[in-house]
Amino acid sequence: MTQASATPTEFAPGLTIRGITLPMKLSNFKLIAFDMDSTLINIECVDEIADAVGKKAEVAAITEAAMRGEITDFKDSLRRRVALLRGVTIADMERVYTERLRINPGAAELIRSCKAVGMKVLLVSGGFTFFSEQVRQTLGIDFTRAxxxxxxxGPHGKQLTGRLVDQFWGDICDGAEKRRTLLEVASLLGIAPSECIAMGDGANDLPMMGAAGLSVAYHAKPAVREQAMVAINEGGLDRLLEVLR
Structure with a gap:
C-alpha cells in the first residue's frame, strides 16, 4: 500500500483518515510497530536525561528540529545530543524513568486488542534500551530495537560516556533502520509489509510508516500527519480501534 496523499477526512473529532477505504479490520494485520518517545511514552527521553546535567534546553532544541525534519541527518543529531549527556549517572536515568516517564493513554488497551487478534508487537526507537526494555516488559511487547x-x-557509580555502543545490526537506530527492522521482523514472521501497521510522531518514523500497510500518526508533527493514513490528533493511542473494528 502506498503512502497516503489524498485530502484528509475527519472520521471523528480529533481523528482523520486519508487514502484508505473503510471498513478495515484489526485482524487483517499481523504486526504493529511503535515508535517509543512521544508515541508509546509521554517524553523524549534524551531531553529529560539532559535535564540532569542542566542541558535540557540545548538538547531539546536539537530534538525538536530533528523531529520536524529540519535536521535531516538523525544519526548526527543523536550523536550531538548524546555527547552532551556525558556524566549522567544510572541513578539520574532511574529518576527520569520513575518520576517523568509515563505510558501514553490507550497504549496498553491498543496492545491488548492487537494481541487478542493474534498480532505481534514491535517497539523500534531512536531512543535508548535503558528505557525501551522497561517499556517492553510493562506492555508485553514482543520485539524491540533501540x-x-x-x-x-564514575565517582558516583556508572555514568554515561557521551557515546553510543555499536550493535550487531549497526550503529544507530534511525529512520532507515526503523524501516529495515519493520521489514526484517515481517519477513521473520512470514508476513507481507501490507499486513503491518506503523505508528509514530516524528520525521524519523516516516520511512517505516511508508513501508507499512497502514501508517498512523499520533499527536504528530505536521509533516508526519500530512503523510499518514490515520492521524490521531486528540485522545489516546487506542483511538485507532475506532477505525479498525
Missing amino acids: NVLEMED
Whole structure:
C-alpha cells in the first residue's frame, strides 16, 4: 500500500483518515510497530536525561528540529545530543524513568486488542534500551530495537560516556533502520509489509510508516500527519480501534 496523499477526512473529532477505504479490520494485520518517545511514552527521553546535567534546553532544541525534519541527518543529531549527556549517572536515568516517564493513554488497551487478534508487537526507537526494555516488559511487547548508551565507572557509580555502543545490526537506530527492522521482523514472521501497521510522531518514523500497510500518526508533527493514513490528533493511542473494528 502506498503512502497516503489524498485530502484528509475527519472520521471523528480529533481523528482523520486519508487514502484508505473503510471498513478495515484489526485482524487483517499481523504486526504493529511503535515508535517509543512521544508515541508509546509521554517524553523524549534524551531531553529529560539532559535535564540532569542542566542541558535540557540545548538538547531539546536539537530534538525538536530533528523531529520536524529540519535536521535531516538523525544519526548526527543523536550523536550531538548524546555527547552532551556525558556524566549522567544510572541513578539520574532511574529518576527520569520513575518520576517523568509515563505510558501514553490507550497504549496498553491498543496492545491488548492487537494481541487478542493474534498480532505481534514491535517497539523500534531512536531512543535508548535503558528505557525501551522497561517499556517492553510493562506492555508485553514482543520485539524491540533501540540504541545502547555507553557506560563508564564514575565517582558516583556508572555514568554515561557521551557515546553510543555499536550493535550487531549497526550503529544507530534511525529512520532507515526503523524501516529495515519493520521489514526484517515481517519477513521473520512470514508476513507481507501490507499486513503491518506503523505508528509514530516524528520525521524519523516516516520511512517505516511508508513501508507499512497502514501508517498512523499520533499527536504528530505536521509533516508526519500530512503523510499518514490515520492521524490521531486528540485522545489516546487506542483511538485507532475506532477505525479498525
